Amino acid sequence: ATYTTGASGSPKLLFRQLFEKESSTYTYLLADVGHPDKPALLVDPVDKTVERDLTLVKELGLKLIYAMNTHVHADHVTGTGLIKGMVPGVQSVISKASNARADLFVEHGDKIHFGNLFLEVRATPGHTLGCVTYVTGDGPEQPQPRMAFTGDALLIHGCGRTDFQGGSSDQLYNSVHSQIFTLPKDTLLYPAHDYKGFTVTTVEEELSHNPRLTKDKGTFKNIMENLKLPYPKMIDVAVPANMVCGFQDAIEKPSKALAS
Amino acid sequence: ATYTTGASGSPKLLFRQLFEKESSTYTYLLADVGHPDKPALLVDPVDKTVERDLTLVKELGLKLIYAMNTHVHADHVTGTGLIKGMVPGVQSVISKASNARADLFVEHGDKIHFGNLFLEVRATPGHTLGCVTYVTGDGPEQPQPRMAFTGDALLIHGCGRTDFQGGSSDQLYNSVHSQIFTLPKDTLLYPAHDYKGFTVTTVEEELSHNPRLTKDKGTFKNIMENLKLPYPKMIDVAVPANMVCGFQDAIEKPSKALAS
Numbered sequence: 001a002t003y004t005t006g007a008s009g010s011p012k013l014l015f016r017q018l019f020e021k022e023s024s025t026y027t028y029l030l031a032d033v034g035h036p037d038k039p040a041l042l043v044d045p046v047d048k049t050v051e052r053d054l055t056l057v058k059e060l061g062l063k064l065i066y067a068m069n070t071h072v073h074a075d076h077v078t079g080t081g082l083i084k085g086m087v088p089g090v091q092s093v094i095s096k097a098s099n100a101r102a103d104l105f106v107e108h109g110d111k112i113h114f115g116n117l118f119l120e121v122r123a124t125p126g127h128t129l130g131c132v133t134y135v136t137g138d139g140p141e142q143p144q145p146r147m148a149f150t151g152d153a154l155l156i157h158g159c160g161r162t163d164f165q166g167g168s169s170d171q172l173y174n175s176v177h178s179q180i181f182t183l184p185k186d187t188l189l190y191p192a193h194d195y196k197g198f199t200v201t202t203v204e205e206e207l208s209h210n211p212r213l214t215k216d217k218g219t220f221k222n223i224m225e226n227l228k229l230p231y232p233k234m235i236d237v238a239v240p241a242n243m244v245c246g247f248q249d250a251i252e253k254p255s256k257a258l259a260s
Numbered sequence: 261a262t263y264t265t266g267a268s269g270s271p272k273l274l275f276r277q278l279f280e281k282e283s284s285t286y287t288y289l290l291a292d293v294g295h296p297d298k299p300a301l302l303v304d305p306v307d308k309t310v311e312r313d314l315t316l317v318k319e320l321g322l323k324l325i326y327a328m329n330t331h332v333h334a335d336h337v338t339g340t341g342l343i344k345g346m347v348p349g350v351q352s353v354i355s356k357a358s359n360a361r362a363d364l365f366v367e368h369g370d371k372i373h374f375g376n377l378f379l380e381v382r383a384t385p386g387h388t389l390g391c392v393t394y395v396t397g398d399g400p401e402q403p404q405p406r407m408a409f410t411g412d413a414l415l416i417h418g419c420g421r422t423d424f425q426g427g428s429s430d431q432l433y434n435s436v437h438s439q440i441f442t443l444p445k446d447t448l449l450y451p452a453h454d455y456k457g458f459t460v461t462t463v464e465e466e467l468s469h470n471p472r473l474t475k476d477k478g479t480f481k482n483i484m485e486n487l488k489l490p491y492p493k494m495i496d497v498a499v500p501a502n503m504v505c506g507f508q509d510a511i512e513k514p515s516k517a518l519a520s
């Protein structure tokens with residue numbers, strides 16, 4: 001499927017990276033400010049920072065149309081439910097493979113249009129079964145260098161764990177190598193998290209310096225199987241909430257209006 | 261004074277924003293990767309994240325030449341001392357008006373060259389007497405839009421306090437209005453801190469939405485005089501350390517080598 005908002009004017013990307021400290025999550029705001037409607041989308045919004053994000057959207061005069069997730073997060077509750085309750089008309093977006101609820105389901109190869117800009121959907125399973133990477137469009141009027149929102153598939157000099165939610169180190173290795181490392185070398189990679197204060201990396205940098213994914217597949221799988229990570233403290237709250245993203249919260253808190 | 265590194269090749273900015281969680285400080289890495297030497301500089305490095313920053317510099321194949329401060333920080337210890345000890349040849353930079361120690365002192369109107377790129381120095385006193393804003397160059401081969409590293413003079417929808425270190429709300433108002441708000445509207449403003457997870461703003465956005473600096477000067481001064489902020493917990497450690505930035509630490513820890 002391809003979702004379009006109508007097109008006129010010359011595309012111009014407004015881009016903001018936003019950080020939620022407690023879960024070290026990055027949320028991304030993208031908008032086509034060359035389009036008269038200034039259509040915008042949020043990638044991986046967090047429930048705790050929805051008010052901040054929507055205030056920014058409003059101040060910048062944007063029209064939020066999509067609240068998207070790269071995957072069903074286990075470490076924080078998505079903001080899509082609250083957003084849908086606060087901004088009527090916004091549609092939640094997640095991959096069909098995630099088996100979560102949402103307004104729109106995307107699959108590998110789909111394009112998500114906002115004004116004259118678009119994101120391309122690439123299936124990058126391995127951290128979870130339904131992980132996707134959203135990549136800015138390829139074309140003369142699309143942003144240069146390209147930008148990829150990798151979720152937890154690829155982190156800066158790291159990657160997401162593969163030991164639950166349908167994770168597979170074999171699949172993650174294939175996903176990153178075939179879908180992310182094949183992008184142009186100068187592609188800016190924006191992850192869902194960073195724990196050391198980094199904000200961005202590039203394909204070129206990860207091809208040289210990712211301590212896990214530069215290894216051969218056998219070594220990578222061995223690394224991933226021996227991480228001995230603790231059970232994530234938020235998972236029993238976050239996963240059920242995120243599986244119904246945009247629905248449970250919308251029903252429970254239907255009329256919370258955004259302070260102006 | 262103008263500091264030059266020699267020039268050849270076509271300038272191309274590499275830019276990284278880096279976050280130190282404890283003091284919510286942003287450090288900025290800029291380099292001319294179009295120049296064969298890839299000369300680089302760090303703005304407002306923090307002692308606690310020097311190892312991270314220098315590892316990144318090394319991985320990206322950059323040659324660090326300057327470790328600069330926007331002002332004498334009261335909330336964290338600058339990384340310039342450690343950097344000078346770990347990377348021979350790096351010069352620390354601060355404003356002459358700060359009265360701090362450093363290798364190079366800058367004044368309003370100076371240009372700091374790295375390869376074929378440069379930063380312009382604008383005096384923006386008010387948070388401290390010696391605050392400067394570093395602005396990317398104006399010219400056909402300089403980055404577009406322009407970028408300004410405002411320190412604590414202008415924060416995202418805020419500004420630094422003016423109640424010590426030679427602070428003056430009157431001066432801060434004049435500095436921001438004459439030196440920052442006069443930059444092109446699309447200039448990207450990168451502050452020394454953010455406490456809410458914002459990473460960047462623009463002149464246009466602050467002209468419309470800064471809750472303090474959009475007011476008239478009398479109202480602004482009144483706001484600043486009634487903030488009733490607590491005494492900063494780090495000031496008695498940070499200010500003396502930062503006044504001798506790049507010297508005290510360099511003498512005490514001369515031979516700590518960067519892990520490779």
Ligand SMILES: [Fe+2]
Nearest residue numbers: 073074152160
């Ligand atoms: Fe995740």
Ligand SMILES: [Fe+2]
Nearest residue numbers: 333334412420
């Ligand atoms: Fe400060």
